[in-house]
Amino acid sequence: MLQVNNLSKVFRSEGGSVTAVDDISFSVDDGEFASIVGTSGSGKSTLLALLGALDSPTNGDIIIDDRTITGLRDRQLVDYRRKTIGFVFQNYNLVPNLSAVENVMLPMEYAHVPASERRKRAKKLLEQVGITDEKLQRKPGRLSGGEQQRVSIARALANKPKLILADEPTGNLDSENGTMIFDLLHKLARSEHTTILVVTHDLDIAGRTDRTFKLKDGKLQKK
Ligand SMILES: Nc1ncnc2c1ncn2[C@@H]1O[C@H](COP(=O)(O)OP(=O)(O)OP(=O)(O)O)[C@@H](O)[C@H]1O
Numbered sequence: 001m002l003q004v005n006n007l008s009k010v011f012r013s014e015g016g017s018v019t020a021v022d023d024i025s026f027s028v029d030d031g032e033f034a035s036i037v038g039t040s041g042s043g044k045s046t047l048l049a050l051l052g053a054l055d056s057p058t059n060g061d062i063i064i065d066d067r068t069i070t071g072l073r074d075r076q077l078v079d080y081r082r083k084t085i086g087f088v089f090q091n092y093n094l095v096p097n098l099s100a101v102e103n104v105m106l107p108m109e110y111a112h113v114p115a116s117e118r119r120k121r122a123k124k125l126l127e128q129v130g131i132t133d134e135k136l137q138r139k140p141g142r143l144s145g146g147e148q149q150r151v152s153i154a155r156a157l158a159n160k161p162k163l164i165l166a167d168e169p170t171g172n173l174d175s176e177n178g179t180m181i182f183d184l185l186h187k188l189a190r191s192e193h194t195t196i197l198v199v200t201h202d203l204d205i206a207g208r209t210d211r212t213f214k215l216k217d218g219k220l221q222k223k
Pocket residue numbers: 011012018019020038039040041042043044045046047
């Protein structure tokens with residue numbers, strides 16, 4: 001599903017250069033739920049940003065379903081992000097002045113899904129992640145952290161992505177809510193057959209995924 005070949009990212013500045021991702025190669029199968037662990041600064045977020053085409057690599061290739069992402073032009077990259085990838089962030093990144101249901105509808109709007117269908121699908125996704133009817137119209141500020149993360153998972157699923165990239169999705173939650181969000185991702189990986197890559201500090205959580213990649217100083221550790 002996903003293949004990464006000799007991927008590197010070097011950040012250059014006046015003070016010198018940092019190799020945040022250093023010649024990484026791996027592949028992930030369709031429907032696999034994999035975790036990425038490593039100490040702070042080991043390159044986890046940089047790797048995820050490269051996979052989501054939020055940043056471009058210094059070297060190497062990313063291939064998804066036989067399509068090489070690296071080297072695509074801007075418009076094609078936007079298209080790739082919208083249709084193929086769903087993002088989940090530690091701080092939820094919901095739009096504060098939109099309701100829960102509107103937040104989930106937003107990516108579908110960008111993907112030109114008809115309005116009536118958008119609302120229907122958004123409600124169904126929110127139901128799947130356990131957001132009850134009376135909370136659909138609430139803005140993020142009136143939802144708990146765990147609820148906001150549920151909404152952001154529903155949003156990530158809006159355009160039926162092939163790949164979900166989650167950077168510390170449980171990082172701001174207590175362990176009970178963190179486990180719930182994790183189990184939810186797991187369940188969705190199964191039911192929607194979505195490939196999921198999750199960055200986590202929590203080794204308990206990592207131990208429950210299909211496979212764990214360990215990063216150290218931008219390099220993939222051999223196990
Ligand atoms: N835009 C940037 N410009 C310069 N250096 C950067 C940039 N982004 C990241 N880095 C550096 O690249 C390295 C990897 O950073 P990254 O954010 O990927 O780490 P991380 O594993 O996600 O850490 P954390 O667990 O703290 O989130 C670090 O040394 C960081 O300082």
